[in-house]
Amino acid sequence: MTWTEIGWVIIGLGAVSLLLFNFLFARRGRYVVRPQPAVRSFLKRRMHAFERGEINQVLLGSRLWSRAYPALGLHALSVASGLAGLEPGALEAQLIAVGTGELALFARQIYQGTYRDGYSSALNLALTGPTPYAFLAGFLAEMHLHPSGAVGLFGNFDQMGALIMEAVADQGGRPFAAAGSINAQAALFLTTRDLLIGEEIFFLPGLFDSSPGYQAAWISEDLLRVALLALLVIAAGLKMAGII
Amino acid sequence: MKRIIAMIVAVLAGLTLLAGYFFQTELAQLTGLLINWGILLVGLAGLIGIGYLIKTQIARVGHWQKGSFLSAIGLAAFLITVGLGFFLPLQDRFFRNWVLNIQIPVETSLLAILTVTLLLASLRIIRTRGWTLMTISFLISALISLILSLDYLQPATETPGAEWMELIHRLPLVGLRGILIGVALGGLIVGLRVLLLMERPYEDKQ
Numbered sequence: 328m329t330w331t332e333i334g335w336v337i338i339g340l341g342a343v344s345l346l347l348f349n350f351l352f353a354r355r356g357r358y359v360v361r362p363q364p365a366v367r368s369f370l371k372r373r374m375h376a377f378e379r380g381e382i383n384q385v386l387l388g389s390r391l392w393s394r395a396y397p398a399l400g401l402h403a404l405s406v407a408s409g410l411a412g413l414e415p416g417a418l419e420a421q422l423i424a425v426g427t428g429e430l431a432l433f434a435r436q437i438y439q440g441t442y443r444d445g446y447s448s449a450l451n452l453a454l455t456g457p458t459p460y461a462f463l464a465g466f467l468a469e470m471h472l473h474p475s476g477a478v479g480l481f482g483n484f485d486q487m488g489a490l491i492m493e494a495v496a497d498q499g500g501r502p503f504a505a506a507g508s509i510n511a512q513a514a515l516f517l518t519t520r521d522l523l524i525g526e527e528i529f530f531l532p533g534l535f536d537s538s539p540g541y542q543a544a545w546i547s548e549d550l551l552r553v554a555l556l557a558l559l560v561i562a563a564g565l566k567m568a569g570i571i
Numbered sequence: 572m573k574r575i576i577a578m579i580v581a582v583l584a585g586l587t588l589l590a591g592y593f594f595q596t597e598l599a600q601l602t603g604l605l606i607n608w609g610i611l612l613v614g615l616a617g618l619i620g621i622g623y624l625i626k627t628q629i630a631r632v633g634h635w636q637k638g639s640f641l642s643a644i645g646l647a648a649f650l651i652t653v654g655l656g657f658f659l660p661l662q663d664r665f666f667r668n669w670v671l672n673i674q675i676p677v678e679t680s681l682l683a684i685l686t687v688t689l690l691l692a693s694l695r696i697i698r699t700r701g702w703t704l705m706t707i708s709f710l711i712s713a714l715i716s717l718i719l720s721l722d723y724l725q726p727a728t729e730t731p732g733a734e735w736m737e738l739i740h741r742l743p744l745v746g747l748r749g750i751l752i753g754v755a756l757g758g759l760i761v762g763l764r765v766l767l768l769m770e771r772p773y774e775d776k777q
Binding site for chain 2: 548
């Protein structure tokens, strides 16, 4: 079996499993994922910050697409959509920071679609800059202009994300991160208490919206991971035994 | 109608690019064309983004809001760089000096700050996260990695010591692969959700 064929099999299994479980969960049943206390406390802090008149900040990444992590930008937009849907009355109480023009357009589209008649063109959308350094510099300048509430870091970031979260904590903001490359996750582990790592990041949108599609995504991800791990362990065992 | 057209375009483009990954020679021209269109659209979105940025900064300076001084500096730097960029080629020595002699020192200093921040954060990780299996393992593995990177311990080749050293060097890679599998599968599912129209970031919510 070639690598291309293995790729087809994994993608095919993912697609079939998504469609099948979406169909099943639309009729009955649900899939429960591991509890995420960090997410619960992030949502609670967003609510408290809103009540206190502070600005909740949502950081959607320094870019939409990267070669190594192509889905992180889309995932960040999905999270933004979920968060917007949770708090439809709080448009002016949010600052959305994005690194590039296309992310800005998508974010604007999401908020415009969610708030519709209540949408104000004065949405606090900060376009910072397309590199991690530019994002850091641009966001820090914006952050000082608003009383920081809960700050969520999503999407494409590198280790500079850790510096952003450290600055947020210094300002009295309450950071939460579900973002980034491996480098970012390692650096964020040191600075951010409320942090999602690895596959946990991709559970996030489904925690805001428990529609069958997200439930199907959770179970598909879990099934594929278990299958891959089993294959790895079997292959390692066979190699140790000298069979392959 | 607008929704349906957007959905058809998204699915067709996504499926074609996916197929192009597997049939590289057969679909090279088509995928190349789609990617070029994508780059063009991203460039256009970038221009719109820059326009939005300029509008926001000008409004801030015009109304003399908090932070308007920084906005004025940012605007001036942007306009000068764009102006020079229009008249001078990218290879021009003055243009490169103008951009790089500001950008590189700023980025280097941010990197230095990051290094110090991470060092301090490592030292106070127990206070941040408490005594957990994760924090203790993190500290021990960080310490071992630092000691090994000094290259003082160099056992002779093909000895048990060398094999142990190889094993310890490989351990972080094992953890890295574990996390990467999770991230890759998550990314795959997000992509499939968009392709199967379960997720549509390009349209209004109903």
